[in-house]
């Protein structure tokens with residue numbers, strides 16, 4: 001799928017419209033990165049000699065701001081004007097509105113491009129990585145959540161996203177395939193498909209969270225797919241899912257890694273038409289990582 005030209009513009013416009021709408025609740029529904037994680041990200045990037053960065057999909061500056069405060073040079077680009085306005089209000093100085101598929105910068109203008117919680121929302125992440133490698137001498141870096149060998153297998157029967165989707169289906173509302181699989185699962189598929197040349201773990205922890213936490217994201221229409229569901233139906237589906245999950249919690253082993261693609265994924269590699277299209281319904285709680293979309 002070629003996403004330059006008109007298709008790239010359309011993908012950017014769609015993302016812009018959706019994230020413009022989400023911008024009001026974005027920071028309230030996503031966790032800030034822990035200070036220790038930002039410290040390790042900043043020191044690892046310094047060790048790699050990558051200090052002048054372009055953050056693609058900079059959003060509200062959730063990540064750019066703490067990295068700036070640690071002395072890295074960051075330029076941010078995003079399709080959504082309202083997400084950028086929030087980043088600007090926080091004091092992120094160098095921001096540009098534009099598309100991940102057509103970066104308005106010269107070849108090797110930066111040390112590296114940075115993607116945090118963005119690759120999984122892109123229609124053609126491989127193309128974005130190729131474009132990212134064009135403008136950076138050191139390649140593209142992603143803060144990603146790889147599959148952990150310590151993760152429990154098997155079913156997690158009360159996955160809140162699946163419950164909401166199923167409830168909507170009972171009402172005759174079929175939601176976008178974007179609702180399939182959580183952001184972490186889509187990101188993992190991408191990493192497996194386009195393995196980075198280098199990966200460093202920046203944080204590892206055992207986390208226990210209420211299953212109902214993901215429901216807040218849906219209730220506040222903070223995930224893209226919820227924007228296309230009638231509000232009353234969404235409220236009913238969330239209420240039904242909340243009754244089912246009750247106070248149950250979910251424990252998992254969370255790994256955050258910095259991945260470096262110093263070579264762009266090959267041009268010939270076919271990419272799925274949309275993230276998550278072929279993925280089975282994931283049992284992973286949506287939106288419980290550093291952020292969820």
Ligand SMILES: C[S@@+](CC[C@H](N)C(=O)[O-])C[C@H]1O[C@@H](n2cnc3c(N)ncnc32)[C@H](O)[C@@H]1O
Pocket residue numbers: 011012015016019030056057058059060061062063077078079080083098099100101115116117118121122291292293
């Ligand atoms: C989930 S947010 C992540 C924001 C930030 N990196 C963070 O971690 O909080 C994804 C961002 O990517 C932007 N985005 C999505 N598709 C894009 C595209 N094709 N070109 C540029 N930005 C895009 C959205 O507008 C949104 O701000």
